Amino acid sequence: MKRLPKKVVADAAYGSEEYYAYLQQHSVENYLKYNSFYQDTHHYRNPEDIRKHQFRADHFEYDADQDEFICTAKQSLSYLYTSKYQTDNGYESERCHYGAQSCNECPLKSECTKAKGNRHIQVSLRLMEFRKQARENLTTD
Numbered sequence: 001m002k003r004l005p006k007k008v009v010a011d012a013a014y015g016s017e018e019y020y021a022y023l024q025q026h027s028v029e030n031y032l033k034y035n036s037f038y039q040d041t042h043h044y045r046n047p048e049d050i051r052k053h054q055f056r057a058d059h060f061e062y063d064a065d066q067d068e069f070i071c072t073a074k075q076s077l078s079y080l081y082t083s084k085y086q087t088d089n090g091y092e093s094e095r096c097h098y099g100a101q102s103c104n105e106c107p108l109k110s111e112c113t114k115a116k117g118n119r120h121i122q123v124s125l126r127l128m129e130f131r132k133q134a135r136e137n138l139t140t141d
Helices: 017-025 037-041 047-053 125-139
Strands: 007-010 029-032 061-063 068-070 076-086 092-100 120-123
Touching (some): 017 029, 120 125
Parallel strands (some): 007 029
Antiparallel strands (some): 061 068
């Protein structure tokens, strides 16, 4: 008789959408760190570190009702399209692409993006939810 544990704890090497989906499919609680867990839970004191991290796409606010992200400069990054991604193991996920409309006049552009045009991000909304759950599980008693 095969049995799985009720909870799994592992380091960031296992914090992928593929592993999170497997745990969810088998009703196992998610305690897997992910590659930016430390940055998400560490309270930086150095102003340079704080500023650098605020431009990461996973730190942008997400408005689910409007399906858009809000950047540090309070500009909307609107949904553009969805693409498919497949891992070497055959796991398929979706990446949603979002883009800003007018970064050229933004005083933060040089810190936010190296693109000649507007900021473009791609995210897995499912992975965002898995990471949120992992963060809650790992940081609560």
